[in-house]
Amino acid sequence: MQNPETRLPEGSVPEEILQQWEKRGVSRRSFLKFCSAMTATLALPVTMMGRVAQALEADSSPPLIWLEFQDCAGDSEAFLRANQPTAAEIILDYLSVDYHETIMAAAGHQAEAAKHQTIEKYKGKYLVVVEGSIPMADGGVYCTVGGDSALNIARQVCGNAAATIAVGSCATFGGIPAATPNPTGAVSVREAVPGATVINLPGCPVNVQNLTATIVHYLTFGRLPATDQLARPKFAYGKRIHDNCERRSHFDAGQYAETFGDPGHRQGWCLYKLGCKGPETFHNCPTVRYNEGSSWPIQAGHGCLGCSEPQFWDAMTPFYRRLPQVPGFGVESTADKIGLGLIAATGVAFAAHAVASSFRKGDKLEADQVVKED
Amino acid sequence: MARKIAVDPITRIEGHLRIEAQIEGGKITNAWSSSTMYRGI
Numbered sequence: 335m336q337n338p339e340t341r342l343p344e345g346s347v348p349e350e351i352l353q354q355w356e357k358r359g360v361s362r363r364s365f366l367k368f369c370s371a372m373t374a375t376l377a378l379p380v381t382m383m384g385r386v387a388q389a390l391e392a393d394s395s396p397p398l399i400w401l402e403f404q405d406c407a408g409d410s411e412a413f414l415r416a417n418q419p420t421a422a423e424i425i426l427d428y429l430s431v432d433y434h435e436t437i438m439a440a441a442g443h444q445a446e447a448a449k450h451q452t453i454e455k456y457k458g459k460y461l462v463v464v465e466g467s468i469p470m471a472d473g474g475v476y477c478t479v480g481g482d483s484a485l486n487i488a489r490q491v492c493g494n495a496a497a498t499i500a501v502g503s504c505a506t507f508g509g510i511p512a513a514t515p516n517p518t519g520a521v522s523v524r525e526a527v528p529g530a531t532v533i534n535l536p537g538c539p540v541n542v543q544n545l546t547a548t549i550v551h552y553l554t555f556g557r558l559p560a561t562d563q564l565a566r567p568k569f570a571y572g573k574r575i576h577d578n579c580e581r582r583s584h585f586d587a588g589q590y591a592e593t594f595g596d597p598g599h600r601q602g603w604c605l606y607k608l609g610c611k612g613p614e615t616f617h618n619c620p621t622v623r624y625n626e627g628s629s630w631p632i633q634a635g636h637g638c639l640g641c642s643e644p645q646f647w648d649a650m651t652p653f654y655r656r657l658p659q660v661p662g663f664g665v666e667s668t669a670d671k672i673g674l675g676l677i678a679a680t681g682v683a684f685a686a687h688a689v690a691s692s693f694r695k696g697d698k699l700e701a702d703q704v705v706k707e708d
Numbered sequence: 709m710a711r712k713i714a715v716d717p718i719t720r721i722e723g724h725l726r727i728e729a730q731i732e733g734g735k736i737t738n739a740w741s742s743s744t745m746y747r748g749i
């Protein structure tokens with residue numbers, strides 16, 4: 335208990351918590367950095383930082399089951415290699431990861447037993463992360479684990495969980511396995527297990543900072559963050575890449591790289607003509623970035639592929655050209671198909687060589703849709 | 709007498725794998741591996 339006279343200013347992290355983390359090998363600097371990064375990613379006021387830190391201190395850490403289906407383990411890799419700042423350390427330390435095929439020591443029936451134990455003992459309380467799509471064709475034979483189909487496993491594990499976090503574009507929207515012609519009948523977790531509580535964190539791979547922030551939100555508030563109609567958390571998918579892009583001033587000024595390596599490309603001009611799908615893609619890549627916030631595709635000189643949008647493999651190709659049937663240049667013929675009316679505004683403005691005011695209209699519209707968490 | 713065991717899932721690898729082994733007199737005399745996931749790519 336704290337003496338009211340020595341009470342810390344709002345938002346600061348109590349000394350005992352810092353000391354406890356130090357004992358576990360996480361320096362106070364790393365822990366504070368982690369809490370402030372999480373608070374910022376979730377768009378929470380700074381005053382919430384203390385509460386975030388306290389949530390990571392409670393005794394009742396929920397167990398976590400990590401399922402892999404039609405995946406490439408890219409999301410697991412992103413999570414395990416994360417050290418922005420020591421995210422995996424803090425989260426892995428705090429949660430008990432009872433099942434994760436890529437990292438667990440047990441194999442075979444021992445592994446399966448660990449999973450079943452968690453489901454029974456923590457029914458309705460554990461968290462699930464799912465990576466990879468679920469094949470529905472031919473009785474689910476295209477993905478089995480321990481002799482059972484991915485579909486049965488997902489139904490059982492996600493159906494009894496407190497919440498399921500689908501990570502990566504395959505688990506959220508079917509991803510590459512579901513691309514035409516989709517021979518295995520691959521679907522997302524939400525389609526395979528309609529009754530489960532699922533939040534979608536698309537991306538190829540998921541940005542681990544968004545995954546960690548979603549878990550931290552759950553631990554802090556006891557519920558998942560607010561989502562859009564595609565079940566994506568608004569804190570991470572509420573804004574368009576194009577609107578936060580560092581090359582945006584070049585777009586507005588009509589300065590475009592025409593080919594890779596040309597003078598415009600070398601000077602960091604806009605990648606629109608090289609196929610950038612930033613105008614159609616909603617994600618916080620420009621602000622959060624990857625690998626400890628060091629860079630992201632557009633900063634590295636490559637256009638956005640739109641990997642976190644539904645059916646990106648079909649909807650966003652060809653990756654290195656603007657979408658086909660472009661009258662003049664700019665207007666997106668597939669705007670309706672993708673279902674983002676704002677793209678049309680972008681295209682028109684582009685043709686008119688970027689009239690900033692049209693974007694402002696779009697920006698405002700969008701800003702209205704983004705609901706900040708309390 | 710030959711005995712058959714199956715280890716599924718094989719963990720600490722990327723991907724999905726099942727190994728079946730036939731054991732005779734404490735020795736593995738035959739083994740089969742199956743990749744239990746197909747994405748159609």
Ligand code: SF4
Nearest residue numbers: 579582604605610612
């Ligand atoms: S088109 Fe792409 S590179 Fe150009 S400003 Fe938009 S998001 Fe950035």
